[in-house]
Amino acid sequence: MEDEITWHKVPVKIDDTRNYVKALHVAGKKLCLIRQDGVLSVTSSRCPHAGADLTKGWCEGEKLICPFHRHRFDIRTGKGNENQGNYIRMYPLKKEDGEYYVGIKKSLWDKIFG
Numbered sequence: 001m002e003d004e005i006t007w008h009k010v011p012v013k014i015d016d017t018r019n020y021v022k023a024l025h026v027a028g029k030k031l032c033l034i035r036q037d038g039v040l041s042v043t044s045s046r047c048p049h050a051g052a053d054l055t056k057g058w059c060e061g062e063k064l065i066c067p068f069h070r071h072r073f074d075i076r077t078g079k080g081n082e083n084q085g086n087y088i089r090m091y092p093l094k095k096e097d098g099e100y101y102v103g104i105k106k107s108l109w110d111k112i113f114g
């Protein structure tokens with residue numbers, strides 16, 4: 001069964017002209033918004049290694065670097081480097097009528113109580 005995705009309007013203006021890694025608060029979640037060399041990505045903000053805040057990280061090429069122990073994650077797929085055996089969650093982003101929307105899968109909790 002396909003997981004349902006809910007699209008949430010991004011509450012801030014997304015700057016598509018320069019590179020950055022920053023926090024994005026949407027739908028009660030803190031996500032990580034990345035703009036790197038023309039690629040816009042939204043990922044989870046918690047590092048799967050030991051919980052560091054990835055919004056304090058930075059990019060090198062197409063990798064997001066965790067500020068704690070320097071794990072590296074692909075900003076297109078969320079995959080960690082091979083020797084890490086981990087990944088970060090990616091959230092789809094779409095633009096409609098000049099506004100950005102982030103797609104968040106409904107959690108089991110939402111399905112039961114939403």
Ligand code: FES
Pocket residue numbers: 047048049050051052066067068069070071
């Ligand atoms: S907490 Fe991110 S690499 Fe260790």
